[in-house]
Amino acid sequence: MHKLPCLGLALILATSALRSADLAPTAGYQPAHYDLSALPAYAPTQRVTGVLRIYGTPLEELVGKWAGAFRGHHGQVRLNAYLINTSQAFAGLITGQADIGLMGHRQWRNGRVAFEEQFGYAPLEIRFASGSYDDPQGTTPGLMFIVNKKNPLAGLSLDQIDGIYGAARTGGWDGTKWTTAAARGPEKDLRTWGQLGITGELANQPIRLHGSDVTLSNWADLIEREAFHGGTKWNPTLTEAPRADISTKAKGKTRDQLILEAVENDPAAIGFIFQRVINANHGDVKVLPLARSASGPFVTPNAQTFFDGSYPLHNGAYLYFNRLPGQPLSVRDREFARFVLSREGQQIIADSRLFVPLDAAQVQAELAKLN
DSSP: OEEETTTTEEEEEOOOOOSOTTOOOOTTOOOOOOOOTTSOOOOOSSOOOEEEEEEESSOHHHHHHHHHHHHHHOTTEEEEEEESOTTHHHHHHHHTOOSEEEESSOOOHHHHHHHHHHHSSOOEEEEEEEOOSSOTTOOSOOOEEEEOTTOOOOOEEHHHHHHHHBOOBSOEEETTEEEGGGOBOGGGOOOBGGGGTOOGGGTTSBOEEEESOOSSSHHHHHHHHHTSTTOOOBOTTOEEOOGGGTTSOBTTBOHHHHHHHHHHTOTTEEEEEOHHHHHHTTOOOEEOOEESSTTOOOBOOSHHHHHTTOSTTOOEEEEEEOOOTTSOOOHHHHHHHHHHTSHHHHHHHHHHOSSBOOOHHHHHHHHHTTO
């Protein structure tokens, strides 16, 4: 255990793979700047003492900076952080060893089921940041959908992504509950470019799909929640490049590079990938704007649309709490969450470059959950 007495922070650390193994920081990259002036300044509402226990994702540097700044307001509080891996967040909550579960992505269904079986209610979920856009130092990046430069497609709705990448299903998951509301038949499958309104040579061409880690990953979970309405059935023609072995090269290239090149070389191809991968490999592809509905608006991915949350397939990072429904959080938990969501806490996030901070509207929505 490493102790940092000046911060009052005990950290159990693990080596963290926050960046893709194939990516070095891009030379000359200029980090985005975010205007946080509309966010609330942190002002303590109650005195905090004792030990606050945080388990989860290895974000030790970020947590260390939060701890130091938080103790500037509450000098008698101590933070004990067990930051080994993401799975420890819910393990700590379920066993009662943690007050806060820290996760660099949204908890998957299996962890939620375990929590609800133990306590009979859902955990309190507070999103404290969005995943990165294109920063080489970022983590939990959102997804870009890409097509060949010769493809005339101008954008995609989430339902079209479902039609292309998804398949007929009897239902889907709403949290931990199965619902038939997400059911759809094969008539909503989109398998040729003509079904997307493309004319000419591409019209009768099959859509050739590329992507990564659709069995169980943050990226699969994001698409299933946002585009498949909780469904888990994928188009079986997808060419999947598993990122779990990203350091293993096929044909002398990483899995990410294979996805990128497949789309660069095939006008009938589509893929999903990270913007930082496109940048690092000078990808010659078209990145598509996305819309939540067919009527739009179609939103182009960039640092600002990740910051304001308008781009549909951005990711998030979360704090989880064991709060009995109808009961308040403990003073320590609530004050720490308020600090993380304050201008000071969000500036620490922005400076870390791991995540994109939240804007004022998103912060207010998360603060409302604490009441």
